[in-house]
Amino acid sequence: MKLINALSLSICFTLTLYSNNTLAGSCSKNDIDHYLKSGFTHDQVVKLCETPVARPAVNTPYQAPVATTPATAQPYNALAPTSQDANQLYFETVINANPVTLSGDSLIFERKECATYGDIDMTQTRDKACVKTRTTIQLKDLQIIRAQKAILMVRKQELVVKGTITREYLDLAKHNKYKIAAIQQQLPAHPEELNIPVKKGIDPTRVVTKLKAYH
Known part of the structure; x- marks a missing residue:
């Protein structure tokens, strides 16, 4: 139990550090504890709990629009690519x-x-x-x-x-x-x-x- 708590705190700390750059933890400590007890490794839990964070907008000089062929609308995908990867890893681990x-x-x-x-x-x-x-x-x-x-x-x-x-x-x-x-x-x-x-x-x-x- 002490080992799981230590690993859980380590993962929380890792996700917090990442949140200052491109990633933020999407799992609570209880979720992390559950994954660890279920046999997930440290790296797998980090990957399962990371989600993309929006980057700040960058101001750029105005440029006149260039005529282009209208792009075909793409269907909305409820699962972002990183989320799809995390779910792939999850099902590989539990099935x-x-x-x-x-x-x-x-x-x-x-x-x-x-x-x-x-x-x-x-x-x-x-x-x-x-x-x-x-x-x-x-x-x-x-x-x-x-x-x-x-x-x-x-x-x-x-x-x-x-x-x-x-x-x-x-x-x-x-x-x-x-x-x-x-x-x-x-x-x-x-x-x-x-x-x-x-x-x-x-x-x-x-x-x-x-x-x-x-x-």
Whole structure:
């Protein structure tokens, strides 16, 4: 606990120094403490908490306007580039998959998933067929079904969502037709719901806050 407090104060001091130049801290001390307890490094917390600060206007001599072709209006982006980078780092850190990519309003991650098949053996288990998958979640229309922390011997950690979700099979061809059938049945290409694999020790309700920022 003393180490976390010391690191937290160090990060606050670092962000305060930066605020005199180009950056200012956007996290409270409680936010910083939470990130540190969740396993973030000093540098990652600093990057997550930094936000751009407007530079003072500079007076320049008047110049006559030069006729140019009207620029096409660009759509408003609620997330500034630095904010997008910070969210990319955040999702890389909290989602148990590799790689994890934030592309526009889509969250994409790859991981190994398994389906069971065949008869139950003497140990009351069935064989597994595993495949590497790439899951794409559209964040704008995402609905949160359930987010809860794990309780030992009571319930598992969950972050169940619903929306536009697609799953690609990256190495399905290595399996025979029986295993492929089990994989496609238990791990559908367009699941109605999905349990996002949040790493152990990360509070899923905190991740929900980040996801809702895209609505």
